[in-house]
Amino acid sequence: MIGQQTWARVDAPGHQVIHVTVARGYRPRRIAARAGLPLRVVFHREDPDACLERVVFSSPHVVRHLDEGAATAVELPAQPPGEVRFTCAMGRYHGLIALVDDRSLSLLGRLRARLGRTEGPLWLAIALWLCTLPLIALAAVFVLDPPAALAAAGLALVGSLAVCLLGFRSSGAGT
Numbered sequence: 001m002i003g004q005q006t007w008a009r010v011d012a013p014g015h016q017v018i019h020v021t022v023a024r025g026y027r028p029r030r031i032a033a034r035a036g037l038p039l040r041v042v043f044h045r046e047d048p049d050a051c052l053e054r055v056v057f058s059s060p061h062v063v064r065h066l067d068e069g070a071a072t073a074v075e076l077p078a079q080p081p082g083e084v085r086f087t088c089a090m091g092r093y094h095g096l097i098a099l100v101d102d103r104s105l106s107l108l109g110r111l112r113a114r115l116g117r118t119e120g121p122l123w124l125a126i127a128l129w130l131c132t133l134p135l136i137a138l139a140a141v142f143v144l145d146p147p148a149a150l151a152a153a154g155l156a157l158v159g160s161l162a163v164c165l166l167g168f169r170s171s172g173a174g175t
Contacts, residue, residue, distance in 0.1 A: 005028070005030040005031060005032040005098065006018065006028035006030065006032070007031075007032045007033070008031060008032070008034075010037070014037060014038075015038045015039070015040055016034060016038065016039045016040065017039075017040045017042065018031050018033065018039070018040075018042070020042065020044070020095070021044050021046060022043050022044060022045040022046060022047055022052050022055075022066060023045075023046040023047045024049075024093075025093040025094075026086070026093060026095040028095075029094070029095050030095070030096050030098070031095070031096065031098070032097075032098045032100055033097055033099055033100070034099070035078075035079060035081040035082070035099040035100060035101050036078050036079075036080070036101075037078055038076065038078050039075075039076040040073050040074070040075055040076075041073070041074045041076065041086075041097075042071050042072070043064075043066050043071065043072045043073075044070075044071050045066040045069065045070065046068070046069070048068055050089075051088045051089055051090045051092050051093065052066065052088050053065060053066060053068075053089060054089035055074065055086055055087070055089075056086060056087050056088075057076070057084060057086045058084055058085040058086070059079070059082075059084050060076065060079075062074060062076070076097075079099055080099070081099050081100060081101045082099050083096060083097065083098055084096070084099065085097075132156045132160070133153065136149060136152050136153050137149070
């Protein structure tokens with residue numbers, strides 16, 4: 001697990017999903033996912049380079065054609081901990097999926113994995129609310145009394161949740 005990795009997210013039916021942009025290589029190039037769960041890798045090819053027309057996976061051996069300007073999903077079955085490598089057709093561009101057993105992660109690694117799997121407006125609202133708490137505490141020290149600070153924190157949570165719900169509904173993500 002060298003370098004910065006992007007964690008796959010777990011969708012409602014228990015599959016993991018990661019989106020990869022194909023443009024002068026793969027972004028993200030390093031992916032972390034939970035071992036023992038199926039993984040859907042959705043490639044979005046933006047680069048006309050002929051080398052990037054195909055993606056080749058090491059295990060299981062899968063080869064897929066990637067249409068330019070389109071999304072192509074590759075379904076990988078549940079696998080044990082280890083690494084799955086993928087390359088372009090000519091081997092110039094590389095990617096790596098690290099399949100990790102949750103029990104082997106450090107506390108920080110488990111927290112990152114769990115946060116990477118949280119989706120939906122409620123989790124986003126809570127994350128936004130937690131980010132605003134230092135500002136509310138600062139305002140409470142200089143401007144507000146303790147009951148007013150608690151009221152401001154509550155309003156910030158309700159406001160964050162409302163904005164997230166509206167954003168998810170208008171984007172169609174909640175359907």
